[in-house]
Amino acid sequence: MFKILKSLSKSLGGSKPAAEAKSTAKEGSLLDKVNKSAPATANVEPPKSPEDLCGITPKMPKEEIKAQLKMLFRRYNRSASSLDAKLRGEADQMLDAIVQMREKHFGEI
Amino acid sequence: MAEYVGIDLGTTLSGLAYLKPDGNPEIVPNADGERLTHSVVFFDSHEDVKLVGSAARDGGEPDRTIFQIKRFMDDPEHLVEIDGKKWTPAEISALILSKLKRDCSKICGDITEVVITVPANFNELARKSTIAAAEMAGMKVKRLVNEPTAAAVYYAHSQGVKGRILVFDLGGGTLDTTILDVEGDNIKILTSEGARHLGGSNFDDILLNAYEEQYKKQTGAALYSDERHRRRVLQATEDAKKMLSKLQRVNDTVANDQNSGIARIDLSRDHFEKLIRHMLTRTIFLVEQALDSAKLKTSDIDHVVLVGGSTRIPKVKSMLEKMFGKVPKSCGNVDECVALGAALFAKKSSRIQEVCNASYGTLAMVYNAKTKEEKLMNSIVIPKNTPIPCSRTQVYQTSEDNERVIEVDITQGEDEDAKFVDVIGRLTLDVPPNRPKGCEVAVTFSYDENQRVRALVVDKQSGRSKEVAVTYKGAGVLSEEELKRRSQHLRAMRIE
Numbered sequence: 001m002f003k004i005l006k007s008l009s010k011s012l013g014g015s016k017p018a019a020e021a022k023s024t025a026k027e028g029s030l031l032d033k034v035n036k037s038a039p040a041t042a043n044v045e046p047p048k049s050p051e052d053l054c055g056i057t058p059k060m061p062k063e064e065i066k067a068q069l070k071m072l073f074r075r076y077n078r079s080a081s082s083l084d085a086k087l088r089g090e091a092d093q094m095l096d097a098i099v100q101m102r103e104k105h106f107g108e109i
Numbered sequence: 110m111a112e113y114v115g116i117d118l119g120t121t122l123s124g125l126a127y128l129k130p131d132g133n134p135e136i137v138p139n140a141d142g143e144r145l146t147h148s149v150v151f152f153d154s155h156e157d158v159k160l161v162g163s164a165a166r167d168g169g170e171p172d173r174t175i176f177q178i179k180r181f182m183d184d185p186e187h188l189v190e191i192d193g194k195k196w197t198p199a200e201i202s203a204l205i206l207s208k209l210k211r212d213c214s215k216i217c218g219d220i221t222e223v224v225i226t227v228p229a230n231f232n233e234l235a236r237k238s239t240i241a242a243a244e245m246a247g248m249k250v251k252r253l254v255n256e257p258t259a260a261a262v263y264y265a266h267s268q269g270v271k272g273r274i275l276v277f278d279l280g281g282g283t284l285d286t287t288i289l290d291v292e293g294d295n296i297k298i299l300t301s302e303g304a305r306h307l308g309g310s311n312f313d314d315i316l317l318n319a320y321e322e323q324y325k326k327q328t329g330a331a332l333y334s335d336e337r338h339r340r341r342v343l344q345a346t347e348d349a350k351k352m353l354s355k356l357q358r359v360n361d362t363v364a365n366d367q368n369s370g371i372a373r374i375d376l377s378r379d380h381f382e383k384l385i386r387h388m389l390t391r392t393i394f395l396v397e398q399a400l401d402s403a404k405l406k407t408s409d410i411d412h413v414v415l416v417g418g419s420t421r422i423p424k425v426k427s428m429l430e431k432m433f434g435k436v437p438k439s440c441g442n443v444d445e446c447v448a449l450g451a452a453l454f455a456k457k458s459s460r461i462q463e464v465c466n467a468s469y470g471t472l473a474m475v476y477n478a479k480t481k482e483e484k485l486m487n488s489i490v491i492p493k494n495t496p497i498p499c500s501r502t503q504v505y506q507t508s509e510d511n512e513r514v515i516e517v518d519i520t521q522g523e524d525e526d527a528k529f530v531d532v533i534g535r536l537t538l539d540v541p542p543n544r545p546k547g548c549e550v551a552v553t554f555s556y557d558e559n560q561r562v563r564a565l566v567v568d569k570q571s572g573r574s575k576e577v578a579v580t581y582k583g584a585g586v587l588s589e590e591e592l593k594r595r596s597q598h599l600r601a602m603r604i605e
Binding site: 003004005006007069070073077078079080081082083084087095096098100102103108109 | 230304305394504552
């Protein structure tokens with residue numbers, strides 16, 4: 001497995017200061033391009049139902065749902081303290097959906 | 110002089126403790142006679158004075174009163190404007206710390222060096238802002254320590270326990286869950302997980318909505334029309350929440366400021382617990398995350414310890430009891446144990462093994478030879494939960510022929526998906542011309558005891574290298590020069 005260094009500014013062909021790196025990502029950077037090909041959870045066109053937001057399908061086994069919800073919680077709980085305000089906003093919506101899915105499939109606490 | 114001092118700079122309450130000569134920590138009251146100081150600042154319009162504490166909370170005008178500034182310590186753009194002057198979150202926090210320092214030093218002696226507690230999930234910027242706040246208040250930060258770690262240190266000291274402890278710290282604004290091993294005076298942190306904006310003030314907001322609904326239903330009018338009245342009702346909801354931890358049912362009467370009549374609010378504990386159920390489910394997710402991170406099961410935990418005012422809510426205790434099959438313990442006053450633990454930590458820090466609170470890495474195109482796939486990923490150099498201080502190196506290759514500048518983005522976050530991590534800095538290194546792609550570059554990250562990260566990049570072929578500490582930019586981040594200037598200004602202020 002090779003690991004090739006790839007900075008955001010290099011991908012864009014220009015040099016950006018560190019503090020601007022995140023806003024670069026918002027304006028159509030390499031990260032955005034990657035995100036558009038990413039599955040279910042990416043912020044392309046937010047689907048409406050909690051199932052869609054969490055990528056839960058009707059025939060998904062319980063163990064798989066549990067693992068998916070745990071992965072999403074870890075991801076979006078971290079995103080809730082991101083330096084990116086847009087991602088922070090998205091995280092709140094996702095955390096609500098994750099909780100709803102848990103209650104639906106595993107019962108209330 | 111007080112040699113070992115700990116400060117809990119909380120979202121809603123702050124406290125200072127020092128270590129007595131007998132080795133036991135003690136809370137030092139402020140000049141108003143309160144053991145804990147409300148983390149609220151009021152900028153008076155008539156006199157050149159800043160009020161901090163309960164006087165600021167109870168009497169001030171809302172648009173001149175700053176609540177819960179801790180929630181913005183990680184926001185590089187957040188500013189508070191009063192009378193045309195812009196205040197950073199670090200400066201507001203410095204006013205709270207100044208009040209603690211000035212008041213408490215009259216009792217315990219001069220305070221020059223302190224340990225300050227921070228939530229486990231505080232990011233790099235929030236930690237730097239906390240250190241800057243202390244410096245402006247005239248105190249050197251000996252160490253930052255995570256709040257649940259401090260609480261666990263106090264719990265282990267006061268109860269004399271050993272074994273594996275899970276600390277559940279649900280405060281005014283954040284939840285932290287830490288798992289640690291205790292053997293005598295030696296403490297080893299296994300993992301810390303935190304959740305932002307999950308605490309008592311979120312429960313108050315939910316109750317406020319319930320009050321609004323009931324008032325509207327009974328009178329047909331809105332419960333409040335301005336921030337001043339909203340604050341008053343919010344205070345009433347906080348009181349009701351506290352009562353519901355002791356009683357099954359609470360009755361209250363409220364009126365708006367438009368003479369629309371009085372409404373009787375009827376609340377049961379059961380209803381309150383239903384209202385906050387979604388938030389509590391999030392807390393369970395976080396506990397499970399901590400267990401997963403430490404590769405432990407609930408049966409591996411010997412003690413569950415409750416910290417923070419919101420753990421007084423009976424449902425919190427019962428859900429943890431159900432989860433772990435044992436009654437959670439409290440380490441005395443759940444509001445004070447973080448400050449008390451911080452004072453102990455000031456003396457015992459060398460016997461406490463902490464871990465890295467986040468993963469640090471860089472962005473890289475990762476090529477998988479098996480699948481022939483190439484993907485931009487967050488390539489982690491220091492994984493979360495690595496014992497600190499630590500240093501780790503990862504070797505990468507350059508991507509293009511004749512590359513003249515090597516750029517390394519410094520990321521914070523454990524997600525492999527680059528979208529879900531923060532780029533907190535960048536390091537650039539000039540390298541000689543006419544080299545093919547594929548030259549090896551060693552990237553070393555080091556993480557110190559105050560959870561601050563540095564990056565070193567070495568071009569293996571030329572031997573050239575560059576090292577940087579992460580620095581942040583933004584309207585709410587002070588430069589070194591500005592920090593010094595504002596420190597002098599702040600020390601001359603009247604703070605009551």
